[in-house]
Amino acid sequence: MVGPNPTNGIKKVCVIGSGTMGAGIAAQVANAGVPVLLLDIVPKEGSDRDAIAKGAVAKMLKTDPAPFMSKRAAKLVETGNIDDHLDKAGECDWIVEAIVERLDIKQSLYEKLEKVKKPGTAVSSNTSTIPLGHLVEGRSDQFKRDFLITHFFNPPRYMRLLEIVAGPETDAGLVAKVEAFADRAMGKRVIHTHDTPGFIANRLGTYWLAIAVNAAMDLGVTVEEADQIGGRPMGVPKTGIFGLIDLVGVDLMPLLSKSLGDTLPKGDPYFDTIRPMPLVEKMIAEGYTGRKGKGGFYKLEKGKDGSRTKLALDLASGEYRAEQKPAPLPGKAERDLAALVTAPGKVGEYAWAVLGPVLSYAAKLVGEAADDIVAIDDAMKLGYNWKFGPFELIDRLGPGKLAERLAAEGKPVPALLKAVGNKPFYRIENGKRQYLTEDGSYRDVKRAEGVLLLEDIKLGAEPLAKTGSASLWDVGDGVAAIEFTAKMNALDEEVIKLINLAIPIVKAQFKALVIYNEGSNFSAGANLGLAMFAVNIAAWSEIEKLIAGGQAAFKALKYAPFPVVAAPAGLALGGGCEICLNSDAIQAHAETYIGLVETGVGLVPGWGGNGEMLDRAAKPKMMPKGPMPALGKVFQTVSTATVAKSAAEAKEQMFLRESDGITMNRDRLLADAKAKALSLVDGYAPPEPPVFRLAGASGRTGLSMAVRDFQKKGIATAYDGVVADRLAEVLTGGEADLIDTVTEDQLLKIERAKFLESMKDSRTQARIEHMLTTGKPLRN
Structure with a gap:
């Protein structure tokens, strides 16, 4: 969950109407870390007068795609009914009405609300059909000052548009307050529209x-x-x-x-x-x-x-x-x-x-x-x-x-x-994007205050360095940014080349580095198509070179003499996850879907992800001491190719640390990542290399038994077991014994060997070919 921006003044929200839209709006408020009161009518039957609102929350916890970013967010939703609990709306700073599209029913509700709400508390309707003037007819001047239309799009978690309509008497400061909350806390891009049917x-x-x-x-x-x-x-x-x-x-x-x-x-x-x-x-x-x-x-x-x-x-x-x-x-x-x-x-x-x-x-x-x-x-x-x-x-x-x-x-x-x-x-004029107005003149396209987009920067700049799959940009204030540019932002030798070019440039000219792009996905991982091409011509040395090169490049980022902040959004899978794990910090968009998914195509993580996950798992205070609890947690996550379905969930699965940041609004991700990078500059020192105490052969035996059990139950296939055994060998330190320590370099060497072994296996090749052809995993 994400804490709200402290300047917006909205500390609690009431949503009235727990249908698909109302419940979804309530969930997104909760996703922002803000308490929300969800009210609906009293059911005609049954003894539980709050059953409708409670049922809406229960349904959302089972819905896929999920309205809640984590199950913890659902705990911020308080349920009730309009007859018994409408007075609680008086405790809220914003009341959202999302009931049936009937003017008489809405007006009846507003009459009741007017008796309990605080003056200056925003009241908004989610209507898309009824003019604002009709909605506030007969209400007091104060109510009219506090009233606006906020038209969300379904589903509210995933659709970024929010259309706002203000009336002639609506208080402009109140509109700005709601807009700031919707923008920064709920992740919406707000469009102001006229009070016309259907809006825009x-x-x-x-x-x-x-x-x-x-x-x-x-x-x-x-x-x-x-x-x-x-x-x-x-x-x-x-x-x-x-x-x-x-x-x-x-x-x-x-x-x-x-x-x-x-x-x-x-x-x-x-x-x-x-x-x-x-x-x-x-x-x-x-x-x-x-x-x-x-x-x-x-x-x-x-x-x-x-x-x-x-x-x-x-x-x-x-x-x-x-x-x-x-x-x-x-x-x-x-x-x-x-x-x-x-x-x-x-x-x-x-x-x-x-x-x-x-x-x-x-x-x-x-x-x-x-x-x-x-x-x-x-x-x-x-x-x-x-x-x-x-x-x-x-x-x-x-x-x-x-x-x-x-x-x-x-x-x-x-x-x-x-x-x-x-x-x-x-x-484009003087590096600025301009639009034509009705009077025939051009004006600069304005962004909301605090928004920084790479697409705007690129209009008036040239990259500091560029390869076939990545570029390096100056994003201002002494911060540079690496941008992936290949299809699906896949990682290949051209990305590795750019990283190696970027490090000395940033060291000489900048304070910090962010890894960021504005594609739909941060990175879908390594370019499997190129890998299969190398397999088909038996270019094993090229594959080994790519894995070793990626490990070296990611390690160079990790130990660079400046802070590195990864800013993922959308898919950050496989190598895309590993480059995040190797960064000093992560500033993730809330809709980041991150995970080490290599086992799904018959591989093991090959660019340092295993060690980074083991290091994370060994540090939480709540984790029992000793190598096995941490090992078991990482093995379960990686062997099942688990993908976090939000940045909040990624924290629960250790892909993000508790100290990593989450940005709700995609437009604000670069600015937030840049600010996080600059906050790390003073007194920055690269991390100390980890030394692992791994479980050795005895630990592998325990993991193997668990996998065999899954196979007996039909949960894991025959080849899943082979891949899991290779992963277990990496995570337990290969030939190391429980009393031995394993350095980071030693672990990377084991990881590299097991990746290459997997790549040479025809069953892995079949999985990769199937994924490239169908986009779906092969269960061989």
């Missing part, structure tokens, strides 16, 4: 999905083709159009359509998308509501032999059929948006039928739903996981060409597009 993301996102579905039906495009054309080439997540609808719920479509249809002004282009949808109505009636139901536009059919076949819905007949892989997109259409919308046949026709209206609608929303194009782009990137915002997509097409094609087809051209002409919506 849902208004444009719902329009986009409706346009895409209608166009597929009109043009005879299959769901697979629609997801191919309207997916990756447009920067849409790999789910594509119909896959995304299945993910969020097919039954949500008509609800959003009705909501916007009831509240948008007449003449809005959204009304052009509303039409009878008998197919969708039939799907919902029969329980085909997407992944949460029996299936949706896609479904998995189980065979009698346990196999699974993916089926897709035929939009014309309404019947399921086997999924059909579409033909490859023609020419440059996969990577060039202009080529996509001009491609021959239904590819270009469908792409334009989606992009033309959607981008035009986005241009219309500037000034109406948001102040500027940056807010709209950020909302779609954060709320719908688009890789590019709509105005970034327009720049890829060419604003002039978009307006020209719309006009040629007799379609309305938004005033903003007419005014832009051929100027881009974004440009």
